[in-house]
Amino acid sequence: xxxxxxEEQNMLKDAAKxxxxxxxxxxxxxxxxxxxxxxGFDRDTWAQMVELGWAGITIPEDFGGLGFGxxxxxxxxxxxxxxxxxxPLFATAALGAGCILHGxxxxxxxxxxxKVASGELLLALALEETPHHSPxxxxxxxxxxxxxxxxxxxxxxxxxxxxxxxxIVVARSSGxxxxxxxxxxxxxxxxADGVGVTRTIMADSRNAANIEFSKVxxxxxxxxxxxxxxxxxxxxxxxxxxxxxxxxxLQECFERTVEYLKVREQFGVPIGSFQALKHRAAQMFCxxxxxxxxxxxxxxxxxxxxxxxxxxxxxxxxxxxxxYNLVSSEGVQMHGGIGMTDEYEIGFxxxxxxxxxxxxxxxxxxxxxxxxxxxx
Amino acid sequence: xxxxxxxxxxxxxxxxxNCPASMRLPEREEDMIxxxxxxxxxxxxxxxxxxxxxxxxxxxxxxxxxxxGGGLSSAEHGILQDEMMNIGARTPISGMGFSMIGPTLxxxxxxxxxxxxLPKIVSGEIRWCQGYSEPGAGSDLASLQxxxxxxxxxxxxxxxxxxxxGAQYADWxxxxxxxxxxxxxxxxxxxxxxxxxxxxxxxxxxKLISGNSPFCETFFDNARCEKFNLVGQLNRGWTxxxxxxxxxxxxxxxxSGGGRRGRYDALGQLPEIAKQYIGEVNGRIDSPALREDVxxxxxxxxxxxxxxxxSMEESQSGGTPTFATSLFKYFGSxxxxxxxxxxxxxxxxxxLGWDRQSFDDxxxxxxxxxxxxxxxxxxxxxxxxxLNIIAKRVLGxxx
Numbered sequence: 001x002x003x004x005x006x007e008e009q010n011m012l013k014d015a016a017k018x019x020x021x022x023x024x025x026x027x028x029x030x031x032x033x034x035x036x037x038x039x040g041f042d043r044d045t046w047a048q049m050v051e052l053g054w055a056g057i058t059i060p061e062d063f064g065g066l067g068f069g070x071x072x073x074x075x076x077x078x079x080x081x082x083x084x085x086x087x088p089l090f091a092t093a094a095l096g097a098g099c100i101l102h103g104x105x106x107x108x109x110x111x112x113x114x115k116v117a118s119g120e121l122l123l124a125l126a127l128e129e130t131p132h133h134s135p136x137x138x139x140x141x142x143x144x145x146x147x148x149x150x151x152x153x154x155x156x157x158x159x160x161x162x163x164x165x166x167x168i169v170v171a172r173s174s175g176x177x178x179x180x181x182x183x184x185x186x187x188x189x190x191x192a193d194g195v196g197v198t199r200t201i202m203a204d205s206r207n208a209a210n211i212e213f214s215k216v217x218x219x220x221x222x223x224x225x226x227x228x229x230x231x232x233x234x235x236x237x238x239x240x241x242x243x244x245x246x247x248x249x250l251q252e253c254f255e256r257t258v259e260y261l262k263v264r265e266q267f268g269v270p271i272g273s274f275q276a277l278k279h280r281a282a283q284m285f286c287x288x289x290x291x292x293x294x295x296x297x298x299x300x301x302x303x304x305x306x307x308x309x310x311x312x313x314x315x316x317x318x319x320x321x322x323x324y325n326l327v328s329s330e331g332v333q334m335h336g337g338i339g340m341t342d343e344y345e346i347g348f349x350x351x352x353x354x355x356x357x358x359x360x361x362x363x364x365x366x367x368x369x370x371x372x373x374x375x376x
Numbered sequence: 377x378x379x380x381x382x383x384x385x386x387x388x389x390x391x392x393x394n395c396p397a398s399m400r401l402p403e404r405e406e407d408m409i410x411x412x413x414x415x416x417x418x419x420x421x422x423x424x425x426x427x428x429x430x431x432x433x434x435x436x437x438x439x440x441x442x443x444x445g446g447g448l449s450s451a452e453h454g455i456l457q458d459e460m461m462n463i464g465a466r467t468p469i470s471g472m473g474f475s476m477i478g479p480t481l482x483x484x485x486x487x488x489x490x491x492x493x494l495p496k497i498v499s500g501e502i503r504w505c506q507g508y509s510e511p512g513a514g515s516d517l518a519s520l521q522x523x524x525x526x527x528x529x530x531x532x533x534x535x536x537x538x539x540x541x542g543a544q545y546a547d548w549x550x551x552x553x554x555x556x557x558x559x560x561x562x563x564x565x566x567x568x569x570x571x572x573x574x575x576x577x578x579x580x581x582x583k584l585i586s587g588n589s590p591f592c593e594t595f596f597d598n599a600r601c602e603k604f605n606l607v608g609q610l611n612r613g614w615t616x617x618x619x620x621x622x623x624x625x626x627x628x629x630x631x632s633g634g635g636r637r638g639r640y641d642a643l644g645q646l647p648e649i650a651k652q653y654i655g656e657v658n659g660r661i662d663s664p665a666l667r668e669d670v671x672x673x674x675x676x677x678x679x680x681x682x683x684x685x686x687s688m689e690e691s692q693s694g695g696t697p698t699f700a701t702s703l704f705k706y707f708g709s710x711x712x713x714x715x716x717x718x719x720x721x722x723x724x725x726x727x728l729g730w731d732r733q734s735f736d737d738x739x740x741x742x743x744x745x746x747x748x749x750x751x752x753x754x755x756x757x758x759x760x761x762x763l764n765i766i767a768k769r770v771l772g773x774x775x
Binding site: 002003004258261262269270272273275277278279281282283285286289290291292293294296297315318319367368370371372374375376 | 647650651656659660661667668670671672674675676678679680682683685686689690693703706707760762763764766767768770771772773774775
């Protein structure tokens with residue numbers, strides 16, 4: 001699997017870098033926050049992203065997408081991560097579209113995927129029921145009634161759940177929480193009777209939602225009781241693409257910190273001349289380089305549908321969690337007092353890193369999973 | 377069939393026909409062959425294997441054929457390594473001739489130096505050692521004091537080197553000497569090659585914490601060095617010496633290949649050792665804390681290997697790997713050291729035996745390898761020096 005980008009991917013990355021810098025700088029995120037934006041992202045900017053084809057990068061051309069693959073999506077996510085760009089790209093195009101692509105029947109794919117690619121449909125995946133990632137943890141019940149599936153229960157931390165038009169609900173048709181068997185994916189309209197959405201603004205100024213479902217009717221996505229087969233694939237796609245975003249964020253944070261070490265003077269010299277800081281910066285550099293490698297390898301594995309996607313996704317997510325945590329904590333520490341201010345942007349990376357860390361599995365989860373996959 | 381495919385199949389056939397069975401068994405540290413006039417071949421197959429490989433130049437596969445090397449492209453070299461790995465073939469010979477002075481002579485040597493020295497490295501006839509550190513010049517290497525004076529027809533060398541790995545087995549030494557005591561620290565240094573088969577050169581092994589004596593002190597008392605064995609320009613040896621350090625650091629971190637197996641594979645794999653010594657419950661190592669240690673190390677190792685591969689791919693695709701050497705030296709040696717500490721934790725007191733009667737081969741090898749691994753983050757520029765280099769050269773942080 002190649003660990004370098006090809007020419008097309010490099011061009012896409014450059015274009016994404018320009019776009020994010022010019023159209024979605026960190027100041028936009030701050031403004032959305034301060035203005036208490038209802039959507040939590042700028043709809044005009046989202047329309048431009050759709051125009052660029054980003055909503056359909058991983059959607060096959062047959063369904064109105066670009067079919068440009070996961071590495072392509074990864075480099076876009078990476079650039080979005082650098083500017084902490086607010087958009088429904090991840091929830092809709094990675095998680096939501098992934099569920100439909102891997103779980104939907106032809107009719108569902110034909111109907112929904114082109115709408116994702118054209119930006120008219122926003123999606124969300126309602127999975128978690130506790131504060132910790134638990135892929136098979138759903139207790140929420142689903143029952144078949146006539147031709148439709150009826151779900152009841154509550155979900156937490158549904159990324160962009162406050163704006164989604166349709167929600168993919170992970171519910172249980174048999175067994176108990178923790179069982180891999182018995183999970184069923186149900187697609188519901190967010191406007192359907194019995195759906196109660198409470199927006200939760202998170203520390204990173206991004207949005208999720210707590211959603212109550214009270215006898216909500218929806219349609220089956222994939223096979224009843226076999227939802228985990230779809231979920232496993234989609235969660236790995238999500239983990240790897242989120243790792244790509246984190247890679248962008250941590251590189252930006254690290255570069256800003258190194259730059260600050262060169263210009264901030266104390267005791268009459270740049271603080272970057274102190275060995276206590278130099279060594280920590282050099283150690284972070286090593287972690288950053290290793291992070292780049294695991295993300296590239298994991299993206300290639302997705303593109304080639306190779307056997308080790310699952311272990312590479314855990315390898316990547318665990319490493320990116322730890323490295324983003326380290327780099328953003330050190331970023332604040334090395335900036336000193338100014339790093340604690342809201343006015344300065346470095347603290348935003350730390351807030352984003354922690355939310356990303358807990359989305360789709362923290363490091364303890366992924367190390368355990370890696371060990372299980374490797375047989376120890 | 378493409379050229380590379382036919383190279384692969386021919387290589388596979390040749391290895392199958394020529395690699396003795398005993399040379400396909402896992403290699404312990406004491407099995408490693410360094411060559412030179414003092415090498416003892418306890419297993420005669422080792423000599424057979426060396427001669428066969430040297431005959432094709434495959435002991436130094438990437439070196440040009442005019443100097444005895446294999447002349448392989450990097451793709452062919454990769455294929456040879458893959459095919460050797462597939463049958464578990466041992467690297468027939470290794471050492472500083474291959475990893476350090478050879479590549480440096482290819483970069484900086486005169487035609488005469490290359491013709492004289494490289495073929496004897498390839499054949500295993502001559503073994504080299506490194507005269508860099510001195511008692512007063514460790515991390516601050518450029519403060520070295522060994523004098524080298526022009527005596528008209530030849531150079532005369534006086535002084536002392538230390539930590540000269542394998543000097544007691546070596547035939548020649550490449551060394552940094554001071555040729556202009558009045559010049560500033562880095563400007564008065566030259567890089568010379570000295571034949572150790574003269575009375576004016578003496579070697580004294582140093583016993584280490586591992587109980588072994590892989591390092592020596594080397595003394596020069598009016599030693600003679602032929603003028604044609606000055607590498608690079610007079611008083612410009614620091615440039616040559618630094619290049620050699622890059623080759624050395626690459627080889628310490630395992631980057632330069634020469635068999636892609638991990639350095640400690642003969643000690644077993646951590647997960648299997650954990651299961652054997654700690655036990656398992658539902659397929660998991662039966663100690664959450666130790667399991668976490670094993671996982672962190674294994675996952676870091678995998679990320680590190682991927683980064684080595686990425687660095688090679690970037691240099692092949694025309695990008696400049698700006699981060700490589702010091703990162704690999706630092707991270708690789710620290711990772712290796714940590715791996716052995718974890719193995720000690722897993723094996724408990726069975727890992728700390730000293731006498732070879734009461735402990736099995738793996739156990740007593742581990743004790744010594746663990747102690748020896750401590751040198752990995754010291755030799756070839758300590759971890760602290762590598763971090764200084766990254767901070768300065770890569771991140772551009774001020775002095």
